Amino acid sequence: MAKQRIIWSPRAKLDLFEILDFYYRRNGSKTYSIKLNFIFRKAIRMIEKYPKLGVQTDIPNIRVLIENNYAIFYEIKNDVVEISSIWDCRQKPEDIKFLHK
Numbered sequence: 001m002a003k004q005r006i007i008w009s010p011r012a013k014l015d016l017f018e019i020l021d022f023y024y025r026r027n028g029s030k031t032y033s034i035k036l037n038f039i040f041r042k043a044i045r046m047i048e049k050y051p052k053l054g055v056q057t058d059i060p061n062i063r064v065l066i067e068n069n070y071a072i073f074y075e076i077k078n079d080v081v082e083i084s085s086i087w088d089c090r091q092k093p094e095d096i097k098f099l100h101k
Contacts, residue, residue: 003049004048004051004080005080006047006081007081007082009082009083009084009085011084012084015086016037016086019070020036039067040086043065043067047072052076054072061075061076061077062074069088069089069090070089071087071089072085073085
């Protein structure tokens with residue numbers, strides 16, 4: 001199977017920044033943020049290679065891949081995969097911004 005091109009929505013870029021920044025500020029070091037970013041990038045490379053790897057959600061065309069405590073929401077669009085949001089699963093479900101556009 002050919003790799004799909006990955007694009008990031010503005011929401012997903014902000015989610016990633018906020019998650020990595022939170023741990024940087026909390027820990028006073030970039031070490032954990034770098035490790036977490038590596039985990040996200042590895043998961044997204046798997047999505048790039050196997051777009052249907054994630055579970056279909058109740059939202060049409062949106063799939064989710066769970067990696068550690070995080071849900072990576074994405075949509076397959078023709079020849080690209082758009083990362084829609086990254087969400088910490090330890091939060092309350094009603095707080096997810098992606099579902100409340």
